[in-house]
Each structure stands twice: as structure tokens, then as C-alpha cells.
Amino acid sequence: MTRAFNFSAGPAVLPEEVLQQAREEMLDWQGSGMSVMEMSHRGKQFSSIAQQAEADLRELMAIPGNYKVLFVQGGASSQFAMVPMNLLRGKKTADYVNTGSWSKKAIAEAKRFCEVNLAASSEADKFTNVPPQDSWNLNQDAAYLHYTPNETIQGVEFPLIPESGDAPLVADMSSTILSRPIDVSKFGVIYAGAQKNIGPAGLTVVIVREDLIGEPVAGTPAMFNYGTHADSGSMYNTPPTYAWYVAGLVFKWLKRTGGLEAMAQRNKEKAGALYAAIDQSSFYSNPVARDCRSWMNVPFTLADSNLDADFLKQAGATGLLTLKGHRSVGGMRASIYNAMPEEGVTALIEFMADFERRHG
Numbered sequence: 001m002t003r004a005f006n007f008s009a010g011p012a013v014l015p016e017e018v019l020q021q022a023r024e025e026m027l028d029w030q031g032s033g034m035s036v037m038e039m040s041h042r043g044k045q046f047s048s049i050a051q052q053a054e055a056d057l058r059e060l061m062a063i064p065g066n067y068k069v070l071f072v073q074g075g076a077s078s079q080f081a082m083v084p085m086n087l088l089r090g091k092k093t094a095d096y097v098n099t100g101s102w103s104k105k106a107i108a109e110a111k112r113f114c115e116v117n118l119a120a121s122s123e124a125d126k127f128t129n130v131p132p133q134d135s136w137n138l139n140q141d142a143a144y145l146h147y148t149p150n151e152t153i154q155g156v157e158f159p160l161i162p163e164s165g166d167a168p169l170v171a172d173m174s175s176t177i178l179s180r181p182i183d184v185s186k187f188g189v190i191y192a193g194a195q196k197n198i199g200p201a202g203l204t205v206v207i208v209r210e211d212l213i214g215e216p217v218a219g220t221p222a223m224f225n226y227g228t229h230a231d232s233g234s235m236y237n238t239p240p241t242y243a244w245y246v247a248g249l250v251f252k253w254l255k256r257t258g259g260l261e262a263m264a265q266r267n268k269e270k271a272g273a274l275y276a277a278i279d280q281s282s283f284y285s286n287p288v289a290r291d292c293r294s295w296m297n298v299p300f301t302l303a304d305s306n307l308d309a310d311f312l313k314q315a316g317a318t319g320l321l322t323l324k325g326h327r328s329v330g331g332m333r334a335s336i337y338n339a340m341p342e343e344g345v346t347a348l349i350e351f352m353a354d355f356e357r358r359h360g
């Protein structure tokens with residue numbers, strides 16, 4: 001068996017130890033005689049798995065007691081609708097910051113429910129930076145302020161947590177959650193699709209302040225109401241049980257390896273090494289403003305895009321997979337989430353230098 005280094009943006013690399021434990025427990029979870037996939041979500045065994053996962057996530061992120069943690073389906077994309085449906089609470093407008101492809105999708109969905117006030121946008125700069133906060137135009141009547149702390153496609157990460165005044169702050173943390181410690185108490189809602197830094201696809205984690213639950217817009221379906229999931233411990237219907245279990249293994253792995261402080265240190269080093277390699281070379285480049293460069297997703301272009309196909313082919317042959325950039329920006333993208341080992345980044349940097357020597 002050979003495990004490649006997989007730079008996919010999502011679904012993405014998982015820690016090898018986690019996959020091994022899942023394999024060991026696949027047919028018989030801890031003497032239960034069955035796979036986690038085969039268990040009732042309401043049984044004692046799965047309840048213990050679910051509760052442990054939530055407790056570990058709460059500990060890792062230091063989530064205050066007045067927040068609910070929901071384990072739901074529908075992806076981050078469903079949250080684009082659930083956020084306005086649950087947070088408008090009689091208001092007619094919400095503030096959005098447009099810093100890339102995922103912001104745009106969130107904005108388009110919110111427009112079905114309310115007036116979107118574009119507080120700031122970096123679209124004119126082709127999404128290569130975060131507009132400075134003193135240039136933002138917040139609306140006094142906004143129900144909340146939504147932003148995307150890490151734009152997975154453009155590789156742009158906020159260097160700060162925005163000030164939203166009295167309005168709750170809402171963050172799509174799909175591609176940055178658990179990459180470093182954050183102060184959860186600054187947020188009204190944090191949501192993330194699992195398939196980047198949490199676990200397998202099919203699970204979405206929502207962290208929501210309790211006072212924001214319970215006043216959805218009229219006509220909100222039960223499944224789109226945060227209250228439904230908060231009141232039932234995410235067991236209103238069948239939750240994504242296996243993904244929830246694997247996420248729990250990832251949380252344990254994070255705790256064993258030093259928690260989010262240690263993870264932040266490793267992520268900073270991995271990203272720093274890759275950006276340094278790109279900046280030192282005149283063959284590779286990254287367009288993002290230095291203080292907004294993502295730790296998780298590193299897009300880069302080759303001086304001659306005619307070499308892209310060769311680069312990808314040769315990288316693949318050396319076990320460096322899924323480096324093709326998103327079709328909307330072209331070039332390459334190396335996603336180096338929590339589970340990407342340092343050796344993977346080192347191997348990529350060495351390959352890039354070697355490719356440049358031969359083709360630069």
C-alpha cells in the first residue's frame with residue numbers, strides 16, 4: 001500500500017492514524033459486534049460516540065457554555081440559507097463581506113431572504129486581499145455580519161476577526177476551522193462543512209449562540225431551523241453518524257498532538273515554507289497580499305502556463321496529487337490542511353525546485 005500526498009481542497013487528506021483506527025474498528029466497534037455505520041443513532045453506543053465528539057470539540061475550541069454545537073447535514077452551502085432564515089429575526093437586511101468565490105455564493109443565497117448590504121468587496125482586486133476594516137460600510141439595521149475567514153479557492157485568509165458592533169458575527173469557517181485557536185465568544189454563528197479540516201464529507205458543524213436560536217422566518221422547514229437540531233441534540237432525524245464518528249477520531253488526534261496551539265504552530269511553519277519557496281523563485285508566483293495569505297490553501301501559478309499539464313503529470317508521478325488549481329483561477333493550488341504532514345510540504349517544495357531547474 002502506498003499513501004500519496006494529497007493536496008485536494010476537499011474532500012481532503014485525513015490523519016493516517018485516524019484512518020487506521022477507523023479500519024481497526026470497522027467491523028466491530030469496541031466489542032459491540034457491529035460497525036458504527038450499522039448502529040442506531042439513538043442507541044447507547046452511538047450516543048456515547050456523539051457526546052464524546054462534542055465534548056472534545058468543545059474542549060479543543062474552548063466553546064463557551066452558552067453555545068450549541070450542531071452536527072447536521074446539507075454542507076456549508078445549506079448554511080448559506082439557514083443563516084438568514086434563523087438570524088434575520090424580523091430585520092430586513094444583513095451585512096456581507098465579499099472576498100472570494102464562497103462569499104459570493106453565500107451572498108447570492110442570502111438575497112433570496114433579505115437585502116444584502118455589501119459592506120466591503122475585494123472583487124475589483126480579483127480577490128487578492130481583504131479590504132481594511134476602516135473602509136467597510138456596515139448598516140446600522142443589519143441583522144448580522146457574514147464573512148468568509150478563509151477563501152478556499154483564492155487562498156485569502158482574514159488576518160483579523162472583524163468588529164460587527166451589536167450585530168452577531170457569522171463566519172463560514174469551512175476551510176480554516178481547527179487550524180488555530182479562535183475566540184468563539186466573538187461570534188454569533190460559526191459553521192463549517194467537515195470535509196476540509198474536520199472529517200469526511202456529509203457532516204456540517206454549526207456552533208451557534210443560544211440566544212440566536214428560536215425565531216426563524218415564517219415558513220422555515222423544520223430541518224432548516226437551528227432550534228430543531230439544538231432541541232434534539234442533532235437527533236431530530238438520522239444524523240451523518242459515520243462522519244460524526246470519524247470527526248470524533250480527528251478531535252482525539254488533535255488533542256493527542258497538542259491541541260490547536262500546536263496545530264497553529266505547525267500550520268504556520270508549513271505555509272511559511274511553501275510561500276518562501278514561491279517568493280524566492282521567479283518561476284512560481286502567488287498573487288495574494290502577504291498579510292492575507294491562507295495557511296490552508298496556497299494557489300500558485302507557473303511563469304509559463306503551457307507547462308501546467310507537465311507539472312501536474314510529473315507531480316502525480318512522484319506521489320503529489322490533486323494540485324490543479326480551481327477552474328476559476330487556473331494554475332495550481334496546494335491545500336495543506338491540518339492533516340497534511342510536514343513531509344508532504346517538503347516533498348512538494350523539493351519537487352517544485354526540481355521542476356524549475358529542468359524547465360525554468
Ligand SMILES: *Cc1c(COP(=O)(O)O)cnc(C)c1O
Nearest residue numbers: 075076077102152172174175193
Ligand atoms: C468547501 C466550502 C464550502 C462548500 O461546502 P459544502 O459542504 O460543499 O457545501 C463553503 N464555504 C467554504 C469556505 C468552503 O471551503
